Amino acid sequence: MTGNPKAICIALAMALATTATAAPDQATVWNGKTAPLATPWTTKVSPDNALPEYPRPQLARPSLEHPQWMSLNGVWEFAATDRQATPSFGKALEGKVLVPYPIESVLSGVQKHSDDMVYRRTVEIPAAFTANGQRVRLNFGAVAEDATVYVNGKQVAKHSGGYTAFGADITAALSAKGPQEIVVVVHAPVDGENVMVGKQRLKPEGIFYTAASGIWQSVWLEPVPATSLAQLTLTPTATLDAFTVTSRLNGDGKGATLRVTAFADGKPVGEASGPADKPLRLAIAQPRTWSPKDPFLYTVKATLTRGGLKDEVTSYAGLRTVAIKKVNGFNRIVLNGKPTFLLATLDQGYWPDGIHTAPTDDALKFDIQKTKDLGFNTIRKHIKVEPARWFYWADRIGLMVWQDMPAMPNGRNDKITEADKKRFRGDVTAIVEQLKGETSIVGWIPFNEGWGQWSIAAGGELATQIKKLDPTRLVNARSGYNCCDTKGDTHAGDIIDVHDYQGPGLPSPDATRASMDGEHGGLTLDVPGHVWPNTAINPYGGVKDRNALNEGYVANTAVLRDKGPAKGMSGSVYTQITDVEGEHNGLYTYDRQVEKVDEAKVRAINEATIKAFEQP
Secondary structure: OOOOHHHHHHHHHHHOOOEOOOOOOOOEOOOOOEOOOOOOOHHHOOOOOOOOOOOOHHHEOOOOOOOOOEEOOEEEEEEEOOOOOOOOOOOOOOEEEEEOOOOOOOOOOOOOOOOEEEEEEEEOOOHHHHHHHOEEEEEEOOEEOEEEEEEOOEEEEEEEOOOOOEEEEOHHHOOOOOOEEEEEEEEOOHHHOOOOOOOEEOOOOOOOEEOOOEEOOOEEEEEEOOOEEEEEEEEEOOOOOEEEEEEEEEOOOOOOEEEEEEEEOOEEEEEEEEEOOOOEEEEOOOOOEOEOOEOOOEEEEEEEEEOOEEEEEEEEEOEOOEEEEEEOOEEEEEEOOEEOOEEEEEEOOOEOOOEOOOOOHHHHHHHHHHHHHOOOOEEEEOOOOOOHHHHHHHHHHOOEEEEEOOOOOOOOHHHOOHHHHHHHHHHHHHHHHHHOOOOOEEEEEOEEOOOOOOOHHHHHHHHHHHHHHOOOOEEOOEEOOOOOOOOOOOOOOOEEEEEEOOOOOOOOOOOOOEEEEEEEEOOEOOOOOOOOOOOEOOOOOEOOOHHHHHHHHHHHHHHHHHHHHHHOOOEEEEEOOEOEOOEOOOOEOOOOOOEOOOHHHHHHHHHHHHHHOOOO
């Protein structure tokens, strides 16, 4: 829940009146600590199986089924440090941490925040990784917030930005014999500096939650040729019969060529080849589009060749377009040219055992699958960026995604400096560039309710920036109209987006934009024994029992079904798929143990609502 200011003020004022006292589900994790609230997957995590799946499905080398790589997830040495401290090498650290779980999480084994920290481990690299002139790359899915990486005492990478992947060629730093030492120094200011932070707070309460610092996505090694693919992006053409293929390389790409083949059900349906530094057109025979009703994905195999060396990878992509189009006099969102109502839940991606990191891949998939089972066709990923495997499941299961940018801390927009703005713009660019190959993402949201937005004009500025980077998707410049005063609206972006609790709001499109209610609902139901302990409960929108929640959800959504089509709306976002800490307005409890609604009833009204917006 984010909500409009009036609703939030009422909720926060009342929150102190109610506190969760029921004993939550408990379980012991790998190092003996007791989880404050256990999910069905908490006890399945151990040092030997910490997220063991290959972490980058759109660039698997040589294939997702048979990747050649080495996971570095597991127990690392760990210590909280002073920011000014010089890292020491060749010396063991006193603490232990389970990577890749944030240090504040119980699964990490640390369960405590530090602004500064250091990780250390040693690893034996297989001889095959360096045979025949191959290079060894060290990859990080994400580290919050600033990371400096050393191998055998030599700095190999320095990265800022807690939501984007990075890596380095570490071959030159490897020693000829013996284990290799990896040290990662991290600075994690959370809400102490104007960096992308989303809903994290050092003092969580109300609609803000426990921080997630340090290494929080997978770490791995892989051997690559001297010139290798760093990214492969397939963008559907407007004609929906081809992909435009672009690539980014590691190493010297001069003279490199790229061959790309698309497969449908194991049979080749298109091939393109040419210089690796130029876009390729990959035409598809008998094209089949991707949609939530039919989330069909092409398997893609790519070979990069330079000299006598080859880099072979496997990827995937779906054919789909999204745009704004006049339909019966209204600007509407169209998917593959057809008017489509984007019926979404708000998905914040928090876990009681792993905070920002789902305990297992099955857990990561769970929220997406249940969203689909409940009859939604869209997810609003709320001011957080997920690991690549989350998008893999959204692509495969078939959910459209509104991707928010993680916000800078709200409430101090007047303290945002020019340097802060520059960093935010750079982080936005990095996120869009990293994710623009994901089929499920149909739109970007740079600002939510004005959080971290230094001016009204900034919404338009960021919308323009994003459109230049990715003209194929929609941009919702200011979700919640900076909640909710429309004065000063610059008509930026593609979407008018109001937040209305309980709502739903029924905004009409204007001359240039489609319309949606970006947040509504938020009906609260506590389930004793399945709540985050010792938190003030947000009672706003409370209902007395499961039946009342079902009735309330159906009645709320029926307003969209019955009145939304006449308004020409294009979407809505119900708050939310699961409870999160002090917010108990989910369709599931925070521990994912209890489904609080009747799935069949929710699915029926959702499917009827989507159908009501379809044209005959």
